[in-house]
Amino acid sequence: MDKYRLKFNDEFNKYIQLYAHIKSLIDKNQIEDGEKLPSIRELADFLKLNKVTIINAYKKLQAEGYANQKIGSGTYAKRRDSIRGFKKSYSITFKRLSSGRLSDVIDFTGETTSADFFPVADLKAVLNDVLDRDGAEALIYQDVLGYEKLRERINEKFWDNKLDFDDILIVSGAQQGIDIVSKALINVNDNIIVEKPTYSGALSVFKSRKANIFEVPIEKDGVDLEALKKILKKNKIKCFYFMSYFQNPSTVSYSNYKKEELLKLAEEHDFYIIEDDYLSELIYDESTKYSSMKSYDKNDRVIYIKSFSKIFLPGIRIGYLVCPRIFKDSVQNSKVNTDISTSSLMQRALEMYMEREYWIEHIKLLNVKYKERYDFMKTEIQNKLNESVEFNPPGGGLHFYLKLSDRIQINSIELFYKLREKGVLITPGVMFYKHSNEGERYFKIGFSQTDCDKIRKGIDIISSVLSEEAKVYGVPNN
Amino acid sequence: MDKYRLKFNDEFNKYIQLYAHIKSLIDKNQIEDGEKLPSIRELADFLKLNKVTIINAYKKLQAEGYANQKIGSGTYAKRRDSIRGFKKSYSITFKRLSSGRLSDVIDFTGETTSADFFPVADLKAVLNDVLDRDGAEALIYQDVLGYEKLRERINEKFWDNKLDFDDILIVSGAQQGIDIVSKALINVNDNIIVEKPTYSGALSVFKSRKANIFEVPIEKDGVDLEALKKILKKNKIKCFYFMSYFQNPSTVSYSNYKKEELLKLAEEHDFYIIEDDYLSELIYDESTKYSSMKSYDKNDRVIYIKSFSKIFLPGIRIGYLVCPRIFKDSVQNSKVNTDISTSSLMQRALEMYMEREYWIEHIKLLNVKYKERYDFMKTEIQNKLNESVEFNPPGGGLHFYLKLSDRIQINSIELFYKLREKGVLITPGVMFYKHSNEGERYFKIGFSQTDCDKIRKGIDIISSVLSEEAKVYGVPNN
Missing domain, CATH: 3.90.1150.10 (Aspartate Aminotransferase, domain 1)
Known part of the structure; x- marks a missing residue:
């Protein structure tokens, strides 16, 4: 009952002040969703107020969606x-x-780069050149993995040819990457760990797979390793989803130390890491050197997901993923079941755009x-x-x-x-x-x-x- | 034991004939997967053959992957x-x-039209004209539902403006339509009905949602209604997935009678119908008049999924769906979680292509x-x-x-x-x-x-x- 106590000032109506106080208790979860509020008489006695003041405060709470009145039972906080x-x-x-x-x-609220800076003329040029070069060939289905030359080009430009280009799968944007990886890896009741807070689009996907989701708070240089270890001790974890640079929403980037520690933990506790590298092209701080967790990954523990919205076009929906061999077949099948393949013409246009180094x-x-x-x-x-x-x-x-x-x-x-x-x-x-x-x-x-x-x-x-x-x-x- | 009996001819080795006979029994499921085959002595006695003949036949079955020998236990048929x-x-x-x-x-094995007949010049023209007209605007994310003018155009060209264009959702191909509708509608252990046989890409999606799948045989004019009713009597069904024209793979088209009966059943037993209209543009028989089940749908029971691979481009991955109002929000959310939105430039190109009536x-x-x-x-x-x-x-x-x-x-x-x-x-x-x-x-x-x-x-x-x-x-x- 003590939490309902408040000092009134003379500036506002008392019922408004009481309303604001209770609302703030509900917002801060000090009154829980569904919790019964004190009866009108009780609260009037406790606060030494007229009953009408309580009634008006409760009415305003109801009107604002912060309470429900159940006839014959009382008034209940409403939160969720x-x-x-x-x-x-x-x-x-x-x-x-x-x-x-x-x-x-x-x-x-913008989540991605704007198209304003994009050189439309470059896009026109590559589209026309691709159609002139490939004709109808550019318009048919591709290899399930995506246009072969594009995969080669990605390997060359972003991975120094250190990958096998057949380990790269082209997807229709990073969101699809998360979706098809989830469908391939995560089953009902599987345990997965996410950062707290994390990207809502990923949370929705994991919820839709009916996974058990553990949240681990994020610190200034990445996830809280001690909290993570506590969960790993007690639970068999399937995978950990994280963003290596400018985490969404916390904006935290991972230290190399934390990347390496996480890889060790993955090996020790046999789980996989989904690295969502969604924004690493935009580093303004010159002391920061880019290195993905995938580049440290010696034991094939990291599923790396990359969006091309930044280097290419936001609305074009192309990205890629690199996946441990063990999941290759299931991730490919998941891609086919999701949308067969990604738009073929745009893959060819992107390849040429990369070849010509327009993207740099x-x-x-x-x-x-x-x-x-x-x-x-x-x-x-x-x-x-x-x-x-x-x-x-x-x-x-x-x-x-x-x-x-x-x-x-x-x-x-x-x-x-x-x-x-x-x-x-x-x-x-x-x-x-x-x-x-x-x-x-x-x-x-x-x-x-x-x-x-x-x-x-x-x-x-x-x-x-x-x-x-x-x-x-x-x-x-x- | 009787099923093992066979008459031998003189043209081939007896063990080859015995092998072929047993293999055919396994193939026809007259010997089941994992079923123990008779012992060598038993079968030799029964067929009045030398034991070596049986041993050789069993060895060949093993070599061809049709049997497993378990040491000390015998030989077992292997099928799946x-x-x-x-x-x-x-x-x-x-x-x-x-x-x-x-x-x-x-x-x-081709599942869709070839790009060979596609007028590449028309595509080039619309792409260039869209980029000239819209500039960077063409490259940003669209409305979640898809490019508004394209939805208006679809309503005009294919539905005589009888739909609300906000009931149309643009998807990245029909396969994605099936996937996002499933994610929005089907939960673990929900009962769904499919035709037998049916499209494998849909089956995989339903299996991945962990649905209970009932198969109903297909007849010359559509699904077997009596068999369907038996299932409806005993089970609460969430939805029925079917293809109205040239069903894949059976090639059956639905009679209007069966379409109407199915709609009645859906209303009576409170289930929904997913109509996959994947090929109705290619009707060669002049007596056949096209009418989708959706066009009969007075009670908002049909989720209609349409691919544009035929009128536009096979590799371009654009389609649309029309969904009962009751599912509109959940299907939209499912689309966002799947890939945010469909390639914006291609939606604009398709709209212009339709406006200019190139598609006809x-x-x-x-x-x-x-x-x-x-x-x-x-x-x-x-x-x-x-x-x-x-x-x-x-x-x-x-x-x-x-x-x-x-x-x-x-x-x-x-x-x-x-x-x-x-x-x-x-x-x-x-x-x-x-x-x-x-x-x-x-x-x-x-x-x-x-x-x-x-x-x-x-x-x-x-x-x-x-x-x-x-x-x-x-x-x-x-």
Whole structure:
């Protein structure tokens, strides 16, 4: 009962203050989903308030979706529904956004590079040259593994020919890579480990395979190894899914030490590692040298998944994976069952684009352009959100992961709604946890869809909403 | 014991004849997988043969993979392994084929149209025009549902604007349609019904969802409704998967009567119908009028899946599905988890290709070209394989499904191996059944990858192998 105690101020109606207090308890999980709230009489006595004040506070909680009244039984806290409701509302927002119906917003939710910098003329040139060279041949199904020359080219340009090109499988984007690897490897009730927080698109896939998902917190240089070892001691683990650079959403990159330790653990405990290398082309910090975990992998423990959205085109859906020999057949079958094969013409176009080294110029350009935005946004956050958020600059990638400081009493879902009203879109942290109520103190903002001008405007709006909210819903210490 | 009895002829070694007889019993499942064969002494006594003859026959059975000897226990029939072995060998053959390493074979296994007839110039024109018109816009992610104008165009050209274009979801080919619908609808242990035989790519997906699969035999005008009703009486069914035209592999098309009856049953027993409309553009029989089951669907019971491999390009991987409203959200989420979205540039190209009505000319051309091959192959089969196979001409599509007549003592797996040696590829019926040993008396031959000259040569080779085999392994009546 003690948690319901609060000091009232004179600025607002008492029922509003009580409502805000209870809502904040529900948000922070200090009142659990489904927990019965005190009866009206009980709470009125405890807080020395008129019953009408309690009734009005409870009514407002109901109206806002934070409580349910069950006739003859009482009032119950409602939590998860609001998150489910939020997820629905979030996804509708993005359907509108992607269909161009929200074109004037400041979109900080972008997950990938923008096509703006892409040299359309280069693409036209390779498409035409491929069609002239190969004719109808370019339009038929490929080898299940993908266009052979493209696999050779990947081996040459990214792996110094150290792989066997028949170990490379072309997929329709990294998301498909995660999906087909899961279908090949993960069965009902298999134990798998993910980082906490992690990429929501991967979480959904693992949930859909009905796997048991263990989450291990992420630290500044990668996953918490001690927490991981505790799980490994007690459970037979099938695989560990992680992102080696600029982890989504935490923006953490793995130290080489942690990469090597993880490989040792995989060998010792006989599990496999899915490395999602989704953004390593964009390293702005010159002291960081790129090396994938796959490149350390002597015992064939790593399934490496790579997207080409960055070096090629975001909307074109081509990526590849490199898979331990032991899974080769099952992963190939899984690919066939998923979509037979990846668009053949685009594979040939990509091969030629790589052969002509257009991609190197393109990546250089992206690094210049995005580093500019990165630096600008970092400074803006430091200057304008300093008192409202905490964060670690990632040194690369396309986004920042911000933690709301304690003085901010709204959670990131509320922040999402309030910002959306003002034309700014952010991604609340709740998207990245197995239990959605975690991550409410976090939100992600990315700069791939916004230039410096929009970044400044957007951060200004976030800043003004946060300082406003810190004042209005500020609940005095109790 | 009686089944082991046989009359010997003088033409071959007795142990060879005994071997062939036992092998044929195993193939026809009259001796089951794992069944213990009679002891050497028993069988020698029963057939009045020297023990050495039995030993040699058993040795040959072992050598050919039809039996296992367990020390101190006896000899056991081996069946499924040979089919598994075959499936592996079949898939390796096609990897070689698709990578161009088997270019001089006569390929009767083609599942889809060839790109040979496709006007590459039209594709070049639309790609260039789309890139000129839309620039970088053409290269970014689309609406989750797919490019809006393409969905409008599909509604206009194929549905007389009777659908809501927001009920259409663009997918990366029909196989992906089956996969994402399964992920959205089918959970572990859900009951689903398929036709027997059915498309192997769908079977694999349903198996991977750990569904309970019921097979219902197919008749000349669609699935056997009485057999279906028996299953519906005893089991709660989630969905029924079928192909409305030129069913793969049986080539059966559904009568309108059966379509309507199935819709009634779906309403009565509360299940959903997945209609895989994969080949209805190629109807050669002028009395056949096209009407999808979806067009009869008043109660929103049908999930309609359509491939564009035929009207557009086989290797381009674009299709669409129309889904009951009740599943719309879950199917969309499943699409996002599978590959985010389908290649955006190709969707725009397809839209323009449809707008310019190029596809109508293309379909007309395909109908002329394929009808020619269809008629030619039909006549060749009737003339040259008359005594070896039975079949019903489908009146459309790209293949024939042939049943080996009783005088042919080899099964279609053996036929596959023997024909492959001679450079002809067929698809044995075992690929299309839940229990692979069924379908051994059937094989499928398609003409999409072979012109009339190759069809003639291929049928000649099949004819010679079949008559040879009928003679060599002919087991006299007993």
